[in-house]
Amino acid sequence: DTAVSQTPKYLVTQMGNDKSIKCEQNLGHDTMYWYKQDSKKFLKIMFSYNNKELIINETVPNRFSPKSPDKAHLNLHINSLELGDSAVYFCASSQRSLGTGELFFGEGSRLTVL
Amino acid sequence: DAKTTQPNSMESNEEEPVHLPCNHSTISGTDYIHWYRQLPSQGPEYVIHGLTSNVNNRMASLAIAEDRKSSTLILHRATLRDAAVYYCILRPNFGNEKLTFGTGTRLTIIP
Numbered sequence: 001d002t003a004v005s006q007t008p009k010y011l012v013t014q015m016g017n018d019k020s021i022k023c024e025q026n027l028g029h030d031t032m033y034w035y036k037q038d039s040k041k042f043l044k045i046m047f048s049y050n051n052k053e054l055i056i057n058e059t060v061p062n063r064f065s066p067k068s069p070d071k072a073h074l075n076l077h078i079n080s081l082e083l084g085d086s087a088v089y090f091c092a093s094s095q096r097s098l099g100t101g102e103l104f105f106g107e108g109s110r111l112t113v114l
Numbered sequence: 115d116a117k118t119t120q121p122n123s124m125e126s127n128e129e130e131p132v133h134l135p136c137n138h139s140t141i142s143g144t145d146y147i148h149w150y151r152q153l154p155s156q157g158p159e160y161v162i163h164g165l166t167s168n169v170n171n172r173m174a175s176l177a178i179a180e181d182r183k184s185s186t187l188i189l190h191r192a193t194l195r196d197a198a199v200y201y202c203i204l205r206p207n208f209g210n211e212k213l214t215f216g217t218g219t220r221l222t223i224i225p
Binding site: 004035041042043044045048056090092102103104105106107108 | 148150152155156157158159163199212213214215217
């Protein structure tokens with residue numbers, strides 16, 4: 001079983017469209033994250049949820065809206081897609097009570113906006 | 115967030131030890147030193163972390179300087195599968211789960 005799974009793995013869409021990426025973790029962790037890796041390979045945190053509560057929001061445009069229906073899921077919805085949104089988006093999870101517990105990352109979702 | 119400095123790239127021969135350095139001169143007393151790696155077309159993968167003492171696990175060893183202003187990730191016997199970008203990251207203790215990735219070191223393994 002994959003610990004952190006993301007769907008879809010690849011997504012190609014036109015500018016202006018709305019799309020979602022889903023993430024699920026089966027590790028029993030209480031904290032989940034979205035990271036963005038751009039074409040220059042910089043990995044930047046976007047959001048973090050702990051027990052369905054938003055705890056990190058790194059000045060991401062309002063077009064990006066994370067949603068956590070439960071502790072095991074964190075979805076990312078993007079409205080009005082722009083060319084600059086093209087990137088690989090990684091979901092991750094950890095157990096917050098462990099403090100310095102490691103993050104487990106998914107394999108990424110490559111979004112291409114045409 | 116405290117910053118780390120790593121060489122952009124390194125090369126090593128297969129089956130030889132690799133020492134990946136990281137400078138973190140502005141580290142605070144409660145910052146843990148974490149290492150992650152990212153293999154091609156995959157998500158980052160945890161390698162090891164430590165606070166003050168040297169640490170060993172099945173993947174690698176972490177040597178931390180006495181003043182904690184630098185650390186070295188040691189791969190004891192590099193294989194082709196170890197070719198990846200290695201990130202050295204400082205993570206505050208408790209209450210802040212944010213991992214801030216730098217540019218990392220791209221490790222190439224020569225067969």
